[in-house]
Amino acid sequence: MTSSPAQSARDLARHAVARALENAQAEGALPQFGDGESAPAVEVVRPDNTEHGDLSTNLALQLAGRLKRPPRAIAEALAERVTLTAGEGAVARAEVAGPGFVNLWLAPGYVEGALDAVRRAGSDYGRMPADTTQSINVEFVSANPTGPLTIGNARGAFVGDLLCRVLEAVGHEVTREYYFNDFGTQVANLGKSVLAVRQGQPLPDDGYRGDYVNELAAAVPADVWAQAQAEPERAGWILGEWASERVRAGIEASLEHLGVHFDVWKSEGSLHREGWVERAVGRLRESGHAYEQEGALWFRSTDYGDDKDRVVIRSNGQPTYLAADVGYLIEKFSRDFDRLIYIWGADHHGTVARLRGGAQALGFDREQVHVLLIAWVRFVREGREISMSKRSGEFITLDELLAEVGVDAARWFFASRSPSTGIDFDIELARKQSNENPVYYVQYAHARISSILRKAASEGLAPAPSLVDALEGDEVSLGLAKELLRLPDVVRDAAQAHETQAITTYATSLATTFHAFYRDRRVVDADDPSTSGVRLALVDATRITLANALGLLGISAPESM
């Protein structure tokens, strides 16, 4: 990744500014840093106001204190040198503005060449390796297989998959993992519920109800039923084991329907059977992070910022959920992951400290363990909140939600909102306004481009092979071109922040820029094949960029709609 195609415009500008600083210091125009001090990381951003350049740096403002020079004087020294040293000729012009910003304008020649690279990269455009790539495990959804996924699981499913997609886009190797409980009392309760329905008896108090339980009861295979009848005292477990696997398979099918594919399905039972829990508890004991009290074994999690110590082995000898979590930690690390990411509902925030503390106590780096908390979604129908309970059988399944609003619209909805913000999802509104949904605005731009390209082909017009020397002087075309070049930076920032809403914002902005371009520049013109060729090439690059932005979010890019 030393050659220019792997570097974004912002990378090049950042290097150019850094070199300008070095040169200014070497030439004596600016003081050197003191002993042991190093140059700060150069921040280059895209200004909100286009009059402030394509890119801008506040480096002079940040250095004013350390170098004991007025910010504008530092900015002048940088601006004089940044175009001379400019990375690969990317920066054509630099201006000092305001209190000491250095505003930068990209060279048309650079933009034209970069656009050719976009077209060569095709569906790979926007993917750019991070400085270091890692093997990352992302565990999400992880709902227990006691009933179908509900709309309550929707946000975690989408946000988790979206995070995986952006991590993959910057070169990380990602494993999507689903953790489920296949042997707890909840599974037995499911089995007892199936048994009760099958025998026409009233459901147990802590049983599950709903159509899916009736369907399960009707679908019990003969051999499973015979086994349950042969061992009446274990009938709940036998039926529960069968039912939960059937439910789990249904969950998997629902997730596949959303475009979410899990690489690993890990059961809590297997962690116990394979000895991971025992091993983890042993390591806690040996390392002195565990102690016995009142017949139970406690993990001294307060050493790691938890507000109280936690039981790992109950006085009845049974391990707690935390014990399994800690066992799972060493099991995951045994698979050589560099980073573990957990996506949990915000109601689990109280368990973050003990999990990360457990990792630390076992000798792992707590920085390798990330927990992304997903805020609650209030599902609303006609202004009224929908309350749900699996036990009561009153819930809306994920499948039902998707049948109403569509996968693309749902993906966009969750991708465009910060995971930490609580949000309202009005199902009626989502359905009623579906044609006004921003996702269709972006998809429409893509369909419109596809139509233009089809029309051009039918008139015998072809995109120009290269845009070099073709755009300079046309600010409308250059403006669109510069917008296209932002994608890799947007993706990289999203991956670093573990958030995707910037991608939807960008896609909307790009669609707007394209629609304005379309208004101002005629693309298909048989009387001017040369100009048409240039604009077709630019439009084709726009198609690629829109498709890739949508593709990163798992949203389709239709050629007509």
Next chain:
RNA sequence: GCGCCCGUAGCUCAGUGGAUAGAGCGUCAGGUUGCGGACCUGAAGGUCGUGAGUUCGAGUCUCGCCGGGCGCGCCA
């Protein structure tokens, strides 16, 4: 009571300490003898919950207060 998250336009939400706080929807007024009107242009609409502090600069960081959500189990 303690801890975590949140409070930005009528509604739903964006907003790396940076320049005049944005988008979609909604409202109002307009727009195509050319390539898709699911489009475009413009207008109205903000004490960024509130009060202090930090600094060249705060929607963004710190503290207090107000309001909302969630969590505080040898449950999962």
